[in-house]
Amino acid sequence: MPTPATSAAPIILTGDRPTGPLHLGHYVGSLRNRVTYQRDYRQFIMLADAQALTDNMDDPAKVQRNVIEVALDYLATGIDPAQSTILIQSQIPELAELTFYYLNLVTVARLERNPTVKEEIRLRGFERDIPAGFLTYPASQAADITAFKAVLVPVGEDQVPMIEQTNEIVRRFNRIAGAEVLVEAKALVPEIGRLPGIDGKAKMSKSLGNTINLSASADEVRAAVKKVYTDPLHLRVADPGHIEGNIAFAYLDAFDPEKEALAEMKAHYQRGGLADSIVKARLELCLQEFLTPIRARRAELEKDRGHVMQILKEGTARAREVAARTADEVKRAMGLSYF
Amino acid sequence: MPTPATSAAPIILTGDRPTGPLHLGHYVGSLRNRVTYQRDYRQFIMLADAQALTDNMDDPAKVQRNVIEVALDYLATGIDPAQSTILIQSQIPELAELTFYYLNLVTVARLERNPTVKEEIRLRGFERDIPAGFLTYPASQAADITAFKAVLVPVGEDQVPMIEQTNEIVRRFNRIAGAEVLVEAKALVPEIGRLPGIDGKAKMSKSLGNTINLSASADEVRAAVKKVYTDPLHLRVADPGHIEGNIAFAYLDAFDPEKEALAEMKAHYQRGGLADSIVKARLELCLQEFLTPIRARRAELEKDRGHVMQILKEGTARAREVAARTADEVKRAMGLSYF
Structure with missing residues (x-):
């Protein structure tokens, strides 16, 4: 049986910030599609714990706790670890490394103009006291996408500018490198939009308290x-x-x-x-x-959390190999290779 | 014979951006002191190639070329690799990883207020088009200093605010971690100031063309x-x-x-x-x-560049062990450890 997880199929990157349990909105908006994607694409699903810290630095334990909870939601809704690679972002230092270099390829003014960042800053009430990691997270997202050479990234309409920002970084890097080291990605906006909250608000969201959790x-x-x-x-x-x-x-x-x-x-x-x-x-x-x-x-999966952690460990190791190869290519293209 | 490079002596971090040959100004301002420091301290000397890229992204080859040139300057002026650990920044991904997390501990407003960053932005004429990596380089410097748990950092008077910024990050992190994971550092401002340029300008500097190179x-x-x-x-x-x-x-x-x-x-x-x-x-x-x-x-050292690269390789490996241990402690303190 062909397993897309290691095949030469086009690469797709999806994921979630593990800050709470997944709900029906996640299912309709993304999980359901992922179960389809994993048959046709080589799918990487990222548990974005490091990114979740950008605005949860005061409660890092919450993030760690939710990594396995979200993984349980994945597996329970049909994500197959033989077909999809589930990875934990923080366990792949090469993602931080790529972020570090991409920060040189984007100006502060450009980050401040990013509509998604602007909106999130407004929503969180940060104003000028934005953590630097929050302003710069488009560079981190570019690192995630390019590390796996993803050509497709399923996102909501509001996240499309983030993909454009990634592609700007890709083009700028390739121009400097004088070679097509990095690959541009396309936003894949699902046809069926968001599931509204039980209270009638446009979005089902944990912070609005209007969710029905998958668990x-x-x-x-x-x-x-x-x-x-x-x-x-x-x-x-x-x-x-x-x-x-x-x-x-x-x-x-x-x-x-x-x-x-x-x-x-x-x-x-x-x-x-x-x-x-x-x-x-x-x-x-x-x-x-x-x-x-x-x-x-x-409930069945929860009986053996060790097994779930093993799935995450293997997925992360497989993903790290890919990301390390990209980081190596990026550093070589910049001449940062010596030994 | 005790070798401070591996002893329990207090740790000192110094280094240079490898963007050109070192000159008499470097000797008087820092190299000379390092030859003394290496007897009393456990000294890490960083070839900051990754940092040099923050404003040399259009000519990365220059940075790579100068890494070995600066290393030759070090060795020729008496830096002893048995007493000092010479390392190449880009070859230690844990430094980028720490930078990534520290970005969450500092606000954009705070970075913009940093007097050293302000002045450098003015000097380079960046205005609003600062590369994000340039604005955020205090976080990277904090990563370098804390990765090696340096307690002393020799800097010019103008760099003292950078050390203060590092210590703010250290205190903020330790408060979140609820433990003294990171160590505060002290700026060590050398008594003898700068060597002026041959043209009488206050500073000997490659960009002013008023230097006498060590080579x-x-x-x-x-x-x-x-x-x-x-x-x-x-x-x-x-x-x-x-x-x-x-x-x-x-x-x-x-x-x-x-x-x-x-x-x-x-x-x-x-x-x-x-x-x-x-x-x-x-x-x-x-x-x-x-x-x-x-x-x-x-000239003697140049005959065997392979040997010089070997020194850098060994120093970098030794330094990486230390930095990896710190990165691990930092991630554990944030709960980002799973396997």
């Missing part, structure tokens, strides 16, 4: 579904209801496998006469059916 | 001494001459071993009746006597 218990799922935002104008069962902005239906679109029955249910809701409680009962059923096997696999 | 030939020394700035008011031999600001005497102070005769010569010059040509003849003699054995040792 949620059956009771937690039930409680969350009760709180799911529907149509505030749908006051009586007989009233016509709205689908647009109705989170229950947004989730059903993502998780109800019976599309025909769902279409009928939507029509009924819009005509009037269908209670929210019925919609939510269907939603809960779908979510429980989706999450139960994930929860079971997770 | 200068006898003819080059002769030609340079002819150009040495003396007293522009000393028009006729019979006139009284000035010592203050007279570069010939500044150099004689540094390189004439016969202090009594020098004092007499100064008095004669001040009274009048002593020609500049006599003073310069004495200066040339002193410089040739100082530089001839250095030139001879350099």
